[in-house]
Amino acid sequence: MIQATTVRDCVAQARARLEQAGVDSPALSAEILTAHVLGMRRLDILVHADKAVAAPDLARIQECVERRAAGEPVAYLLGEKEFFGYDFYVDRFTLVPRPETELLIEAVQSIFPRDAAFQFADLGTGSGCIAVTLALEFPGAQGCALDLSEGALAVAQKNAERHGVASRVEMRHADFGSDFAPEASLDLIVSNPPYVSEDEYAEVSVEVADFEPKTALVPAEGEGRSDGLECVRRLAPHVARLLRPGGWFLMEYGWKQGPAVAEILGAVSEFQTVKICKDLAGLDRYVVAQKRV
């Protein structure tokens, strides 16, 4: 029970509660959640440390702290997560964007110049963070973002509108492996598909298991327990057909999947090069494949 009178007390008690609950970064979370409810920036907490906290705000802070103590990710409590320097709306219909996924954007930047006009598709867009960021970073790009989850598409649409790129990113409710047939062949296909195996999923944190949509993490198709690679197997030949000659396919995958991904994409004859790339931790994380010219 938080019984604060000032902002300072409030942060201290929130921190103590989160420490007791054993969540990551209790001090930072206490500050972020308090600032969020009070409509302040985090640094303003210091400036307004002696200010009294009104009872309704106290109750809202307490609710947020209890939800965080139960494992709910901070991003869902704020309804926001930063990705590639842009703020994205998020809720429980989508994964919280991960920093490692920003590498896909950087990889696209190393392929296309900023003023390039290209057509892309984002398969399994979730919050729309990849598609919207591409539209923002490449003002001449035009894309299509697919998801099977209507809830996720609504989030992605909200983010496209929020960032003023809704006219250049079309949201489509479709299954990326089969019913997606774009009008023209594509210059670029990006995807962060579900790639977590059932065995790995059994080990994920409470934050992930209890709050994030499992359908965004573990492939749903295939017989029996997922080995995490079903989407990759299904995507590889389909994507190769949708790309124009010389077009690019960039996909994120799990750190143990590098050799398997190289084998699956390597077996698709349309691809001329398949490059397994590492994240900042030195782990295999994404692939860059180019279709034959």
Ligand code: GLN
């Ligand atoms: N990187 C995510 C995780 O470890 C998985 C994302 C995905 O399956 N696309 O939770």
